[in-house]
Amino acid sequence: MTALTMPEGEAPILEVKDLATHFFTRAGVVKAVDGVSFSLNRGEIIGLVGESGSGKTVTGFSLIGLVDPPGRIVGGSVKLEGQELVGLDDAGLRKVRGARIAMVFQDPMMTLNPVLTIGQQMHLALAAHERVSKGAARVRSAEALTRVGIPDAASRLDAYPHQFSGGMRQRVAIAIALLHGTRVIIADEPTTALDVSIQAQILSEMRELAREMGTALVWISHDLSTVSTLASRILVMYAGRIVEEGPTAQVLRAPRHPYTAGLLRSLPAMAEPGTDLAQIPGTTPSLLNLPEGCPFRPRCERASELCAKNPPMTRAGERGYRCHHALEEAVSA
Amino acid sequence: MSSFLLQRILQGIVIMAVMSVIVFAGVYAIGNPMEVLIPPEATQDVRLRTIARFGLDKSLVEQYFLFISNLFQGDLGQSYIYNEPVLRLIGNRLPATLELVLTAVLGATFIGVPLGIYAGYKPESATARIIMAVSILGFSVPTFWVGLILILTFAVSLGWLPSGGRGDTVEVFGIDWSIFTLDGWSHLILPATNLALFKLAIMIRLARAGTREVMLSDAVKFARAAGLSEATILSRHVLKLISIPIVTVFGLELASTLAFAVVTETIFSWPGVGKLIIDSIKNLDRPVMVAYLILTAGLFVTINLCVDIGYAVLDPRLRRGRAE
Numbered sequence: 001m002t003a004l005t006m007p008e009g010e011a012p013i014l015e016v017k018d019l020a021t022h023f024f025t026r027a028g029v030v031k032a033v034d035g036v037s038f039s040l041n042r043g044e045i046i047g048l049v050g051e052s053g054s055g056k057t058v059t060g061f062s063l064i065g066l067v068d069p070p071g072r073i074v075g076g077s078v079k080l081e082g083q084e085l086v087g088l089d090d091a092g093l094r095k096v097r098g099a100r101i102a103m104v105f106q107d108p109m110m111t112l113n114p115v116l117t118i119g120q121q122m123h124l125a126l127a128a129h130e131r132v133s134k135g136a137a138r139v140r141s142a143e144a145l146t147r148v149g150i151p152d153a154a155s156r157l158d159a160y161p162h163q164f165s166g167g168m169r170q171r172v173a174i175a176i177a178l179l180h181g182t183r184v185i186i187a188d189e190p191t192t193a194l195d196v197s198i199q200a201q202i203l204s205e206m207r208e209l210a211r212e213m214g215t216a217l218v219w220i221s222h223d224l225s226t227v228s229t230l231a232s233r234i235l236v237m238y239a240g241r242i243v244e245e246g247p248t249a250q251v252l253r254a255p256r257h258p259y260t261a262g263l264l265r266s267l268p269a270m271a272e273p274g275t276d277l278a279q280i281p282g283t284t285p286s287l288l289n290l291p292e293g294c295p296f297r298p299r300c301e302r303a304s305e306l307c308a309k310n311p312p313m314t315r316a317g318e319r320g321y322r323c324h325h326a327l328e329e330a331v332s333a
Numbered sequence: 334m335s336s337f338l339l340q341r342i343l344q345g346i347v348i349m350a351v352m353s354v355i356v357f358a359g360v361y362a363i364g365n366p367m368e369v370l371i372p373p374e375a376t377q378d379v380r381l382r383t384i385a386r387f388g389l390d391k392s393l394v395e396q397y398f399l400f401i402s403n404l405f406q407g408d409l410g411q412s413y414i415y416n417e418p419v420l421r422l423i424g425n426r427l428p429a430t431l432e433l434v435l436t437a438v439l440g441a442t443f444i445g446v447p448l449g450i451y452a453g454y455k456p457e458s459a460t461a462r463i464i465m466a467v468s469i470l471g472f473s474v475p476t477f478w479v480g481l482i483l484i485l486t487f488a489v490s491l492g493w494l495p496s497g498g499r500g501d502t503v504e505v506f507g508i509d510w511s512i513f514t515l516d517g518w519s520h521l522i523l524p525a526t527n528l529a530l531f532k533l534a535i536m537i538r539l540a541r542a543g544t545r546e547v548m549l550s551d552a553v554k555f556a557r558a559a560g561l562s563e564a565t566i567l568s569r570h571v572l573k574l575i576s577i578p579i580v581t582v583f584g585l586e587l588a589s590t591l592a593f594a595v596v597t598e599t600i601f602s603w604p605g606v607g608k609l610i611i612d613s614i615k616n617l618d619r620p621v622m623v624a625y626l627i628l629t630a631g632l633f634v635t636i637n638l639c640v641d642i643g644y645a646v647l648d649p650r651l652r653r654g655r656a657e
Contacts, residue, residue: 066557068549098560105558110551115573115648124569125559160649176559 011082012039013216014063014101014184019076019086021055021062030287032058032071034240040184045210045217047227047248049263050237053284056220059237060186063218064103065093080184099129102177106189108169112161118145118172119157125176144175149205167198171205178209185210186218191226203230224263228252236260239285239295246319256321256328259296294324341641345634352630353404356623357397365389366617370413387413400623410620414613419624423606428508429499430598430605434590436512436525441532442583449540450567450575456545464537471534480527480600487523495520497602524601528594532586539582543575550574576647584640592629 021033032055040046050056061067063078065085078085080101085093105111113121122141126132132140138157145153148171161169170190177185187206191199207230210217221227227234227248234251236244236259244257255261262280282299294300297307302325311322371383384390388399403410409419452461488496500520502509511517547553548571556566595607606625613621645652 064558066554094560094562096560097558103555103558105551105555107551111555113552113556113570113574114650116570117649120569124556124561124565128560128562128565162650173555176555179559 010041013042013081014040014218015077015079016063017077017079019059019062019078020074021058021067021071022074023071025070025288028288031240031290032287033062035076036237036240036242037076038235038242038245040216040218042183043210043214043216044233045207045219045231046233046235047231048218048220048235048237049222049224049227051222051284053287054237055240055287056222056237057188060103060188060218060220063184063186064097064101066097066103095129098125098177098182099180100182101184101186102180102182103186103188104170104173104177104190107193108166108173108190109193111173112169114161117158117160118164122157122176122179125179129180140179141175144179145172147178147209148172148175149201150175166194167202170194170202174202174206174209178213178215181213182215184216184218186220188220189222192221192223199226206230224252225267225269236263239290240287241295241322242313242320243296243323244319244321250319254327256319256326257296257323258300258302258325258327261327262299294322337645338642341638345638348634349627349631353401353627354397356626356630357400358393360619360622360626361393361396364617366413366619369617409624412613412618412621414616414618414621419620422609422621423624423628426604426606426609428510429603430591430594430607432510432512433521433524433528433598433603433605434587434594436521437528438532438583438587438590440525441529441586442536442579445533445536446540446572446579449537450544450571452537453541453544454548454567454571456541465541468534468537471530471537474530476527476531477596477600479530480524480597483523483527484600494523496523497600499604524597524603527601528590528597532590535582535586536579539578540575543578544571547571547574573647577644580640580643580647584636584643588633588636591632 016039017037019033019036020031023030023032034055036055036059038046048056048059058067058071062073063085065073065088067073073086076086080096083096085096085101088096112118116124119138119141122144123132123134123137126137126140138154141157142153145156150156150168150171156164161172164172170193174185174190190206191202194202203226206217209215217230219227219231224234231248234244234246234248235242236251236257238259244251244255244260246256251260252264255264259280262278265278266280268277280299285295285298292310293308294303294311297303300307304325306324309324311324313320313322314326367380367384367387367389371380375383381390388396391399400410407420411417412419412422415422448464452464455461484496487494498520499511499517501514501516502511503513503517504510505513511521544567552574553566553570556570561570593607594603594605595611597603598605598607599611609621610625612618613625
């Protein structure tokens with residue numbers, strides 16, 4: 001799709017096209033991801049932004065083929081370095097996961113196994129993809145931990161997760177994700193559960209690592225300000241679809257979709273001190289049996305009869321948006 | 334770790350001391366054994382001499398301290414009925430119970446846990462449903478009835494296995510064991526199965542509940558995202574995460590079955606301690622009752638201590654007194 005955003009001559013490392021993941025519940029079909037397309041270049045960082053329930057986490061899990069039942073990828077394509085992942089069998093997916101595409105989760109307190117040492121968990125992750133002796137595994141694990149900024153890494157291998165702080169645990173998780181020189185890392189709100197100073201550290205370290213190792217990042221977050229410091233491009237997700245995309249600076253300066261504009265207005269940094277924060281009226285719609293038309297319509301001040309029809313993706317240069325009444329000018333802060 | 338151990342051992346000693354008082358007073362309250370031991374036609378003189386011979390003319394407190402001081406010399410008293418040292422009486426029976434109960438509880442654990450993990454891993458599969466049906470049967474069918482059915486089927490109708498007794502025994506470390514002979518095993522297998530059925534059901538349910546919970550955790554999802562195979566996830570991640578409740582119940586079941594395997598022992602005429610304690614209660618054989626109950630308390634204390642050590646081995650978060 002976005003051929004314009006790609007440097008010439010280089011194929012994207014990850015290409016997602018019309019990805020759809022639906023959950024078949026007793027109450028009906030939940031279209032958590034409904035036609036998501038984007039591409040990611042080597043070493044690029046893109047931000048996938050949206051409120052809770054917008055489908056961004058499910059998108060992340062769909063990319064590595066880890067959607068739990070009753071959910072299932074019902075259509076579209078995910079190509080990693082040209083290899084199609086949708087429809088690949090379990091054994092094939094297992095070979096890809098952790099080796100070429102990895103994921104870091106939101107809560108570092110829950111992602112590591114509390115009853116195994118860090119060294120044991122890293123050894124298991126290494127052994128999942130290659131034959132490795134215990135000694136060699138320790139050396140490589142210690143290297144990986146040093147790389148993510150864990151001091152005295154060799155001796156920390158024998159420690160258990162509860163002996164690490166939250167930030168350190170997230171670093172361990174990142175180190176595990178990077179063990180095999182992974183090309184793409186999906187980071188699902190990895191700093192949300194951490195306090196602000198640690199957040200900033202992890203953010204800058206992730207950016208450094210991505211640059212050094214040529215790893216591309218899909219940074220999933222509900223926090224526009226975090227993403228804006230990190231990502232070169234932003235995808236805004238609403239009700240299972242991407243409603244706006246474009247280079248970070250442009251999207252932040254002049255959002256075209258009213259939803260993005262609303263998100264920006266609700267940022268504390270954008271508000272006059274002492275005044276109430278602007279908020280988007282209403283809540284995200286239930287994705288269960290979503291009616292036809294623009295899903296943002298009920299909350300949108302610009303909605304008209306036209307919005308009863310689902311707006312297509314409109315492209316203009318590097319920008320793209322799904323709206324019949326796109327904003328033309330920059331919103332005043 | 335060593336301070337933790339020391340603390341638990343001290344606790345154990347206190348529990349044992351309190352238990353000895355309760356047991357002694359409790360057994361004293363049950364009734365006077367002399368009513369059973371001395372024939373009604375005996376003369377008053379014979380009566381008094383017999384009571385004095387057993388030391389029953391002394392006060393309860395005096396009797397208790399006499400018992401304790403003998404205990405520290407390794408003497409738990411003489412049985413009124415068998416006229417034998419209690420320790421030898423129990424020592425002769427305990428190995429039989431021990432091998433029966435260990436076989437049953439270990440068997441139930443090593444079969445039940447994998448079945449439970451499978452049932453928790455694939456809860457919708459037909460195999461999982463069959464496993465759960467078996468576990469419900471194990472819970473709801475009374476032990477004595479299963480024992481009778483086992484005898485009827487395998488001993489009476491089919492004639493494959495003997496219906497009772499211990500079979501051939503071999504002496505190892507000066508104790509007779511059945512588990513080291515083939516004939517012994519043929520005698521052991523029915524009562525052990527009978528005892529194991531209920532524990533099997535518990536182990537299946539525990540392992541299944543634990544597995545279902547752990548499979549949904551982020552830790553398992555993260556392991557999958559790192560490309561670990563399902564077999565590795567189950568054997569390395571899940572098994573260890575679900576083991577705490579399993580070890581707890583293992584300890585409790587082991588202790589309570591050792592103490593109260595009496596129904597199965599009776600049905601299969603297994604010469605264990607269960608039969609001994611029932612007889613001693615019937616005959617008001619005080620020394621046997623007291624010794625047995627105190628040994629049982631000691632057994633519970635020891636097994637619980639082992640379980641606590643097991644926790645610390647399995648879950649690093651429970652280790653205390655360890656410098657960070």
